[in-house]
Amino acid sequence: MNLIRAELLKLFTTSLWWIFAIVLLPLWGLALGYNWLAANVTLGTEGGDGELAGFGSVESVVSGLYTSGQSAGVLLVVLLGAIMVTGEFFHLTATSTFLTTPRRERVIVAKMIVAVGIAVSVWLLTTVLNLAAAPLALGNLNKPSYLAESFVWQAIGLNGLAFVLWALVGVGAGVLIRSQIGTVITLSVLYVIGTQVLTLIFFALSEYVWEPFMQLRVLVPTLASDLLITGPQLDDDPPRWVGGLILFGYATVTAVIGTLITKRRDIA
Amino acid sequence: MSRPNYAEISVEHLTKQYAKVRAVDDLSFTVNAGRVTGFLGPNGAGKTTALRMILGLVTPTSGTATIGGVRYTDMPDPIRRVGAILEASSAHRGRSARNHLRVICRAAGLPDQRADEVLALVGLNTVGTRKFKGYSLGMKQRLGIAAAMLGDPRVLILDEPTNGLDPEGIRWMRDLLKALAAEGRTVLVSSHLLGEMQQLADDVVIIAAGRLIRQGPVAEVLGATAGMARVRVRTPQAEQFAAALRDEKLEVVATADGTLQVTGADTARVGHLAFTAGVELHELTGEGADLERAFLDLTAGKAGAR
Numbered sequence: 366m367n368l369i370r371a372e373l374l375k376l377f378t379t380s381l382w383w384i385f386a387i388v389l390l391p392l393w394g395l396a397l398g399y400n401w402l403a404a405n406v407t408l409g410t411e412g413g414d415g416e417l418a419g420f421g422s423v424e425s426v427v428s429g430l431y432t433s434g435q436s437a438g439v440l441l442v443v444l445l446g447a448i449m450v451t452g453e454f455f456h457l458t459a460t461s462t463f464l465t466t467p468r469r470e471r472v473i474v475a476k477m478i479v480a481v482g483i484a485v486s487v488w489l490l491t492t493v494l495n496l497a498a499a500p501l502a503l504g505n506l507n508k509p510s511y512l513a514e515s516f517v518w519q520a521i522g523l524n525g526l527a528f529v530l531w532a533l534v535g536v537g538a539g540v541l542i543r544s545q546i547g548t549v550i551t552l553s554v555l556y557v558i559g560t561q562v563l564t565l566i567f568f569a570l571s572e573y574v575w576e577p578f579m580q581l582r583v584l585v586p587t588l589a590s591d592l593l594i595t596g597p598q599l600d601d602d603p604p605r606w607v608g609g610l611i612l613f614g615y616a617t618v619t620a621v622i623g624t625l626i627t628k629r630r631d632i633a
Numbered sequence: 634m635s636r637p638n639y640a641e642i643s644v645e646h647l648t649k650q651y652a653k654v655r656a657v658d659d660l661s662f663t664v665n666a667g668r669v670t671g672f673l674g675p676n677g678a679g680k681t682t683a684l685r686m687i688l689g690l691v692t693p694t695s696g697t698a699t700i701g702g703v704r705y706t707d708m709p710d711p712i713r714r715v716g717a718i719l720e721a722s723s724a725h726r727g728r729s730a731r732n733h734l735r736v737i738c739r740a741a742g743l744p745d746q747r748a749d750e751v752l753a754l755v756g757l758n759t760v761g762t763r764k765f766k767g768y769s770l771g772m773k774q775r776l777g778i779a780a781a782m783l784g785d786p787r788v789l790i791l792d793e794p795t796n797g798l799d800p801e802g803i804r805w806m807r808d809l810l811k812a813l814a815a816e817g818r819t820v821l822v823s824s825h826l827l828g829e830m831q832q833l834a835d836d837v838v839i840i841a842a843g844r845l846i847r848q849g850p851v852a853e854v855l856g857a858t859a860g861m862a863r864v865r866v867r868t869p870q871a872e873q874f875a876a877a878l879r880d881e882k883l884e885v886v887a888t889a890d891g892t893l894q895v896t897g898a899d900t901a902r903v904g905h906l907a908f909t910a911g912v913e914l915h916e917l918t919g920e921g922a923d924l925e926r927a928f929l930d931l932t933a934g935k936a937g938a939r
């Protein structure tokens with residue numbers, strides 16, 4: 366408990382958190398605008414032809430609206446989780462931290478708990494904003510709010526789960542990679558471009574090498590979280606929970622290996 | 634509170650093998666409570682590595698180090714038992730000194746106001762809210778002391794704490810460490826400044842190339858090289874006096890600037906010999922036992938940057 370309080374104080378006594386907060390809001394606005402556009406196309410066309418325009422079913426565009434800011438929020442949470450660890454080495458505060466708490470695994474656990482707390486806060490914030498903005502956007506299209514539909518609440522809940530799992534992946538990656546700049550670049554690239562590139566690679570593998578490769582693409586963390594939130598897109602995609610499990614696997618493996626490494630590492 | 638001569642820190646066969654160097658090599662020594670112990674050695678001797686092993690930051694290849702009989706990593710509340718300043722003691726650049734200390738307080742379960750108390754103790758209370766990046770080297774060292782004192786520990790371990798301090802700061806540090814030792818605490822302090830150590834330390838531990846060279850009270854370590862004590866003499870009758878000194882089986886060297894270097898006697902003896910020989914003296918200076926010479930003699934040829 367003391368360690369969690371210490372980690373929170375660390376977080377809120379430097380400028381990092383409010384820089385991230387300032388970045389989050391415009392990104393959320395952008396995401397909302399995009400999702401509103403998608404809803405416009407899908408729902409605005411009579412007779413449901415809109416689905417053909419490529420933005421997905423009514424269910425998925427409405428879920429999209431209610432989870433706006435997911436991709437940006439998760440990216441920021443992942444980076445924050447990673448920097449909570451790498452910052453200790455970058456700013457040479459690891460000495461002071463581990464002198465105070467020689468049981469290093471406790472420090473890592475405290476960081477994970479705080480990162481999860483941040484993830485939940487960001488999820489709550491974007492969800493509250495979405496619950497205010499999405500009905501307005503839908504009303505504008507003369508559509509109901511869909512808030513009575515269970516799929517909306519399922520999407521919102523799974524969105525929260527994705528936030529939490531990614532926060533753990535962030536801390537784990539920070540411990541594993543340690544270099545501040547290396548971690549930030551690796552995570553951002555993997556998260557932003559990696560998804561597309563890796564989808565292409567898996568597509569090529571399944572076309573030319575062996576067809577089931579396409580199903581293995583859910584092993585990519587970002588695709589696993591897509592699967593978790595939006596559900597299977599292709600007929601032979603595995604069910605949602607597989608995505609959640611894979612993401613949880615990444616979080617656990619990075620955290621456990623990272624903690625073991627941290628325990629042995631010489632702090633100089 | 635005071636329990637003099639009780640071995641508070643005990644290092645046994647400590648070894649650290651890095652890929653290319655054996656930074657610390659089968660090192661054993663003890664540090665007693667109620668005294669300031671100087672930890673001396675040339676650059677690269679392994680001082681920092683040894684101290685970091687004592688503090689659980691670096692894992693020894695073999696051997697053990699305990700403080701009050703307990704390994705640092707096994708202490709439930711290390712901040713209340715041991716205070717440490719290490720070479721690269723650092724805080725986050727964008728965090729204020731006060732918040733840096735509060736983070737430690739929270740993690741160690743100490744009340745937040747301890748941060749303000751130790752800031753006052755080291756004279757930083759007026760600049761506590763300033764960010765760390767705005768601190769001078771001397772202020773950073775003071776902040777390091779403040780952090781070390783947060784838990785009011787019985788044992789202090791300091792790696793070159795006088796680095797970057799001005800003469801007044803050095804004196805402040807010396808008085809503080811002496812006062813802390815006088816209260817019965819254990820103070821282990823590494824330094825390059827040998828003259829400084831001579832004024833500060835009660836005991837010394839001298840290492841070179843990772844190995845122990847000598848350990849003991851300063852006077853004893855100096856005594857071991859006291860045969861080397863030298864006296865410088867300036868006289869218009871240099872040749873005559875040199876002959877008289879050699880008759881007394883003393884070693885005399887005539888230097889280029891016209892003085893005589895006499896080895897093996899103190900100033901009183903040389904002065905007396907001058908008097909009986911009827912020789913006029915213009916200068917008589919003792920260059921006797923000093924830690925720097927003892928240190929250089931003891932570590933000669935054993936080190937150098939590795």
Ligand SMILES: Nc1ncnc2c1ncn2[C@@H]1O[C@H](COP(=O)(O)OP(=O)(O)OP(=O)(O)O)[C@@H](O)[C@H]1O
Binds near residue numbers: 675938
């Ligand atoms: N992390 C490391 N990896 C490899 N070698 C190291 C490491 N840390 C220290 N060394 C080597 O170990 C030896 C002892 O270094 P150490 O810093 O302990 O010496 P020191 O006595 O503190 O020197 P100084 O007086 O210059 O501070 C040196 O040869 C150094 O190069």
Ligand SMILES: [Mg+2]
Binds near residue numbers: 682720792
């Ligand atoms: Mg050193």
